[in-house]
Amino acid sequence: MIELIQANRLAFALALLIGLLVAWWIFRSGKQGPRREWRPDVLDEGAAPAQRNQALIDAPVASSVLDVVPDVVLTDAVRSPVPAGNTGDDLTRIKGLGPKLAALLGSLGVNSFDQIATWSDEDVARIDAQLGSFAGRPVRDAWVEQAKLLATGDTGGFESKFGKI
Numbered sequence: 807m808i809e810l811i812q813a814n815r816l817a818f819a820l821a822l823l824i825g826l827l828v829a830w831w832i833f834r835s836g837k838q839g840p841r842r843e844w845r846p847d848v849l850d851e852g853a854a855p856a857q858r859n860q861a862l863i864d865a866p867v868a869s870s871v872l873d874v875v876p877d878v879v880l881t882d883a884v885r886s887p888v889p890a891g892n893t894g895d896d897l898t899r900i901k902g903l904g905p906k907l908a909a910l911l912g913s914l915g916v917n918s919f920d921q922i923a924t925w926s927d928e929d930v931a932r933i934d935a936q937l938g939s940f941a942g943r944p945v946r947d948a949w950v951e952q953a954k955l956l957a958t959g960d961t962g963g964f965e966s967k968f969g970k971i
Contacts, residue, residue: 895919899956901968902947907940922953
């Protein structure tokens with residue numbers, strides 16, 4: 807066997823060199839991965855957007871939802887006072903109205919079934935515009951209809967139409 811290698815030394819060296827080149831090419835192309843085209847980045851826009859964003863971060867926080875939407879005027883039906891001695895109703899009894907929405911409505915001055923029961927379509931639209939990611943819930947979940955039944959104490963009618971409280 808050694809005699810065979812010595813007689814074909816040049817062929818074995820050439821085969822070894824080709825094998826090393828192929829191995830180098832395979833491992834080199836695997837590390838680079840696919841070529842990506844250039845895409846714009848937010849940092850390519852310069853310092854102006856960063857200054858604008860910093861101004862938003864440094865701005866004072868609104869104390870209530872009404873400070874965020876100052877041009878919205880609520881009617882008396884929406885913001886009617888709660889009767890004396892009543893701290894408000896548990897609005898979470900309305901299907902589709904959870905604790906976060908109840909807190910948001912409370913910050914808008916709504917905390918009783920009577921208030922919601924007297925909402926007109928315009929009142930619903932005004933409140934809906936202030937609900938952010940919860941927009942559409944008053945109509946979809948029929949809050950006014952539910953509040954009318956709960957305000958009158960008609961739990962039987964409520965449960966027959968909307969399910970168990």
